[in-house]
Amino acid sequence: MTLLELQRRMEQDVRRPLTAELTMQPRTTEGESMDEIAAAYIRPNSELTSFERLEIYNRQYWFRVIGAVSEDYPALQALLGDERFDALVLAYLKQRPSTSWTLRDLSAHLPQFLEQHAEFASEQHRLAVDIARLEWAYVEAFDGAEIEPLASDELAKLGPESTLALQPHLRLLAVDYPxxxxxxxxxxxEEKAVTSGAAQLRQANVTTTLPAMAPEQRYLAVHRYDDVVYYRTLEESEFRLLKALQERKTIAEAVEIIAGEEQVATIQQTFALSSELGWFCHPTI
Amino acid sequence: MNHKTASNLALAAAFAGLLSGTTARLNAQPVSGHEAGVSGAAIAAGVAMTAQDDQKLPKHSCKGKNDCKGQGGGKNAGKNSCKGKGDCATDGSKPKN
Known part of the structure; x- marks a missing residue:
């Protein structure tokens, strides 16, 4: 067995899905014995068989990728509960296995996957999808690129037919729940301070109370400012205006979408806020 | 008010907003040697999405590293940390007490 063959063999074995009991499959899908496969390239020792030694890698691989996805969706996990969430993640990873060098991208398609698989959230499906979309928007806002905002001399050159780009880290979301x-x-x-009378020791007692959710249309801008991820709720007209600009419509076209006597103040406010936060940058990037 | 007038007003509002927002942003630039305060832009940014203590932590700091903490691996399946307990040792050795 060459080194390349060994690497491919082990990759295949390590990435093979676990059993429902989170142990290594005793046989491959082709019916080959994993005992025999492991023994072919892993030496047993006094403590562990070849199978058991390989199983450690197999399980660690899956625990790591499951953990990486879970880390991105704590609120979705809180909504669904551990059992339904774990089932969702395993099904997702089966359809979308890791193909990138970075685990950052592993859970990128979970919102779309959940959108197409209502069975994992049943009657909470729409809510679950919206939560997943917001949590992924957080990831993208956290490490999305930041481009130098337009300077005042560059703004002075803009006209109605100019286009503006929005910062890559800015995500605009329309959701059906708050x-x-x-x-x-x-x-x-919520952190509650607990004070010990004798030692005056302060402990943080962290409690999570999940708010009840009823349908309510919301428009959100998730973005990064000074290395911190924030969100703002937007009016529908603000959202539509920014969305049009993000889709590279000209300023005149974007403004026209919501133009009307009553919208003048909204337009001015949206452009002012966006430029104050540095959201506008060169459209060439 | 006809359509063209409304469009012109809307465009004028857009450019007025662009200029005022940019001016506000430039005026909010931190001055060297001064403690950063809460600027108007920081307020305009909205609601921070993480607790104060978490904001500067690198996300996925453990991803890609050979740290099994919290991954629940080794011989003890589940969510418990196996770091430092020898459970990750692939030779089956036991942790030293």
């Missing part, structure tokens, strides 16, 4: 409140309750649990 999921920002739900995600915030999970990500920012």
């Amino acid at each position: 999921v920002d409140e739900f995600v915030l309750a999970v990500k920012k649990p």
Whole structure:
């Protein structure tokens, strides 16, 4: 067996899905014995068989990738509960196995996957999808690129037919539930100070109270400012305006979408806020 | 008000907003040697999505590293940390007490 063959063999064995009891499969899907396969390239020792030594890698691989996905969706996990969430993650990873050098991208398609698989959230499906979308928007806002915002001399050159790009880390979401409140309750649990009378020791007693969710249309801008991820709720007209600009419509076209006597103040406010936060940058990037 | 007038007003509002927002942003730049305060832009940014203590932590700091903490691996399946307990040792050795 060459080194390349050995690497491919082990990759195949390590990435093979676990049993329901989270142990290594005793046989491959082709019916080959994993005892025999492991023995062919892993030496046993006094403590462990070849199978058991390989199984450690197999299980660690899956625990790591499951953990990586779970880390991105704590609020979704809180909504679904551990059992349903674990089932969702395993099904997702089966369809979307890791193909990138970075685990950062592993859970990128979970919102779309959940969208197509209502069975994992049953009657909470729409809510679950919205939570997943917001949590992934957080990941993208956290490490999305930041481009130098337009400077005042560059703004002076803009006209109605100019296009503007929005910062890559800015994510605009239309959701059917106030999921920002739900995600915030999970990500920012309420801290209660507990003081010990004798030692005056302060302990943080972190409690999470999940808010009840009823359908309510919301428009959110998730973005990074000064290395911290924030969200803002937007009016529908603000959202539509920014969305049009993000889709590279010209300023005149974007403004036209919501133009009307009553919208002048909204337009001015949206452009002011966006430029104050540095959201506008060169469209060439 | 006809359509063209409304469009012109809307465009004027857009450019007025662009200029005022940019001016506000430039005026909010931190001054060297001064403690950063809460600027208007920081307020405009909205609601921070993580607890204060978590904000500066690198996300996925353990991803890609050979640290089994919290992954529940080794011979003890589940969610318990196996770091430092020898459970990750692939030769089956036991942790030293």
